[in-house]
Each structure stands twice: as C-alpha cells, then as structure tokens.
Amino acid sequence: MSNPQQLRYSKEHEWLSAAGEDGVATVGITEFAANALGDVVYAQLPEVGDTVTAGETCGELESTKSVSDLYSPVTGEIVEANQDVVDDPSLVNSAPFEGGWLFKVRVTEEPADLLSADEYTAQNAG
Amino acid sequence: MSSTELRHTALDALHRALGATMTDFAGWDMPLRYGSERDEHVAVRTKAGLFDLSHMGEITVTGPEAARLLNFALVGNIASVGVGRARYTMICQADGGILDDLIVYRLAETEYMVVANASNAQVVLDALTERAAGFDAEVRDDRDAYALIAVQGPESPGILKSLTDADLDGLKYYAGLPGTVAGVPALIARTGYTGEDGFELFVKPEHAVELWQALTKAGEGVGLVPCGLSCRDTLRLEAGMPLYGHELTTDLTPFDAGLGRVVKFEKEGDFVGREALTEAASRAEQNPPRVLVGLVAEGRRVPRAGYAVVAGGEVVGEVTSGAPSPTLGKPIAIAYVDAAHSAPGTAGVGVDIRGNHEPYEVVALPFYKRQK
DSSP: OOOOTTOEEOTTSEEEOOOOTTSEEEEEEOHHHHHHHOSEEEEEOOOTTOEEOBTSEEEEEEESSOEEEEEBSSEEEEEEEOHHHHHOTTHHHHOTTTTTOOEEEEEEEOOTTOBOHHHHHHHHHO | OOGGGSBOOTTHHHHHHTTOEEEEETTEEEEEESSOHHHHHHHHHHSEEEEEOTTSEEEEEESTTHHHHHHHHSSSOGGGSOTTBEEEEEEEOTTSOEEEEEEEEEEETTEEEEEEOGGGHHHHHHHHHHHTTTSSOEEEEOTTTOEEEEEESTTHHHHHHTTBOSOSTTOOTTBEEEEEETTEEEEEEOOOSSSSOEEEEEEOGGGHHHHHHHHHHHHGGGTEEEOOHHHHHHHHHHTTOOOBTTTBOTTSOTTTTTOGGGOOTTSSSOOTTHHHHHHHHHHHHHSOOEEEEEEEESSSOOOOTTOEEEETTEEEEEEEEEEEETTTTEEEEEEEEEGGGOSTTOTTEEEEETTEEEEEEEEOSOSOOOOO
C-alpha cells in the first residue's frame, strides 16, 4: 500500500490535498485507515457551510464492526461533501485516495504537525 | 494482551500468506477477514466459505458413566443423544446462570466430545472436571488435539463429496461421523454457525494445512473463499443464533434468553441448576422479563451492542448484537426488550444511536432462514 507523495497526512489517518488558489483542499481517509475499518457501510459527512476545526470530529464512518469518528485535519469551512460516498460508502474502501474522498474545505488554518507521505508511512509501520 | 502472548492456530502462516487481517479473539490470533467481509458473507450465503475455527475448545468425556456425568453437568438430556449425533446444549451455574453454550457430539457409547466457546473453554473444562467427582468418567482437555476447519454454504456438500467417500447424504444436520477427507482422518460433522448447510471438520493440527489446501482446490470452480470471524458474526446474527457474551451471560438463565427448550427437566436424576431453573421457567412463563427480539433499521445507522432500545422516550431494552446485514441490505440487531414492546410490529420502538433515537421495526428472529 503506498501513500501518494503529493498529499499530507494527519495522525488520525486523514489525507489532505494541497490547497488550490481558492484555498480549497480535499480530505479523505487513507487506505491504511480504510483497511483497518473494513467495509464502510455508512458515512455521515459534515455539511456545506459547516465550520470544522483541526483535530476535532466532524462526522463518522460506520463499518461492519465499528463506528469511527471522522476528524478534520485542518480548520476551515466545508464547501462540498462527497455525495457519491454518502450514496455508496464502499467507495471509501475501493478508492480511498480518489473517488472515495470525503469533503472539500476552504482552509483558514492548518496545524503544524501534518505529516509527509514518508512520515505517515513510517508512523504506521511502527 | 500483547501479540506475543496470543495463541496461533496450525493455519496461521497460511492466513498471513492470504493477506488476512488478524484479530485477538479470546486470546487467539484469528483471521478477521481476508478481503471484504461483505463479499465473504455473500459467498457463504450463495456459494461456500472456508473458516479456521481452531480456537474452539474441545473437551473429551469418556468412561462408563460419561453419559450420566454429562446429564448431571449440563442442562440437556445428553444420555439420549444417539451415537453419531450431536446436540446443542448449555452448561449452567447452580443459580441457573449460563456458563456457556455447547455442542456435544456422541462419538461412541462411552465417548463424547464437548465443544465450548474459546472464551469459555477453561471455565467449561474446570466445571466439568469439578462436576465429574464421584462419576466413573474422565474429562480430558483436547484443545490442542484438534484443528477445526468449517466449510459452509450451499456448495459445501459438493466440495466435500469430491474429497471423501463418507456418506454425506446420510449425514443429517447435527450429526457427525469419523471418516477420511483428502486422505486425512477427520470427524465430519454437519454443524455450523452460519444458517447455511455446511460441515465442520475436526482434524489433528498437523493435518490442518493439507486439508485447508485440498478444500481450497476442490472449491476453486464453485466460488469457495476463505472467510474470517467478521462474516461469521454477521452470518450467525442474520440466522438469529446467540453468541456467548452478547445474548448469553452468567446473569441470564436459558429461559431469559428464550432458549428454555434446551433445559430437560424430564431427564433422570439431578443436574446442576435444576432447582434454580425450575423457578426461572415459571417466572418466564408468568411474568416474562425482557424478550429477545430482532430489530431492523429503517435508516442506515448501525446499532451496536450496549445501545439502549427506546420507546416513548423511555429505555425499554438493550441491543446485544448489531451489524449491517448484507442479506437484508439494512442494519439489524438482536436486543433484549421489555415484554410490552417485544411483539413483532410494535410501533414506536427505536435505538438510541449516540443520542439520536433512530426508528426500528421489531421482528421475530431469525432475520434469515435458508430455503431447503
């Protein structure tokens, strides 16, 4: 399993794309997290207009075995939630870094401790 | 418990080679799933699945008074089980509380194999050993003597037939016979915990890999897949089968769990728990406490063990097991619910899912029954 180099990662296993010129970044959970969850059957995502705070819960993902809180890796305002994932949560398992993205956020503040791909990979190996 | 202290089955290396996600289950490092647990579940319902159940606890009881001992130690009439047949039963405390649910196989006139849950195997072994005092019978810990491989699902008879000369057509549900499968001596039992037709094969641990590989090969063309404990749990849940620690505990008698039929008062002689269970039976008849029911979600959020069942803002029960049901396509749960709210179709029942009262339909168990 490889973690894309162009993304950054939180310790809670979310990934964050580089923000575009409009300050909007895409957030999802990593393949490592998706594998640990097992089949995701329900996704409760933050709604457009919600303010999310780095390190705080903003939704939940349910799998066969458990329910897990979804954390936002950054602070900002939600501009889009992935309706495809709400309709078909298995996208989180089948394409965690692509079609299984969760939400887009206009970033106002990001924590200093986001990890690079290599750092995140090392964290999970430990 | 750290992973170095976990026990490993004879198939451990094979599970790792298959890429299984492993989990600590009652001190054993067991496959949780190999790929998608939903796909594994569906394979068992429609084709076939292969399980390593070597964590289950086998205890052999032998001797001239083996039958008498088991009739005293367990709540069922074990003496009446014919040679080659099996019986679902329970072992209770003197106060009627359930210590474990068991399958007992009568291997010979004076030889039984008791199969306990992994989490309770030591408790059952200790209780049987203690209760054996004064009986001409021996209780033997055979946990390390067997590996247990199950093949479950509609294709399982065909798969097994290609590997054995044993008379599978003559082997009824809840029967077991010694035979040879893929050249390996095995106790072949038509039992399972999935709600499907299927077999459980008790073999020596040194034969487990060979048997697993032969079954895998025999099932190649008909969709057999390796299956982990995650889908075993959703399969048994759909089939309405109780799981110790969830639906069954020492705080409950078999009557509280709706399984009073396993208690055989008419059998000869005393048995551990008789007095308390007699009272529990009349209590359950006159003033039933909570009743075990099925719940089917109207929404998509999944009820989990321990969540409150609510009606009219009041707590009226508790979820004991819950999961998304691959067969129904909806979340389902088993719950103990106050008798007043337990009738199928009772309106206004919900589950408190982390603060939100989600509507649920009360249904009779099981959720799924195979077409025969």
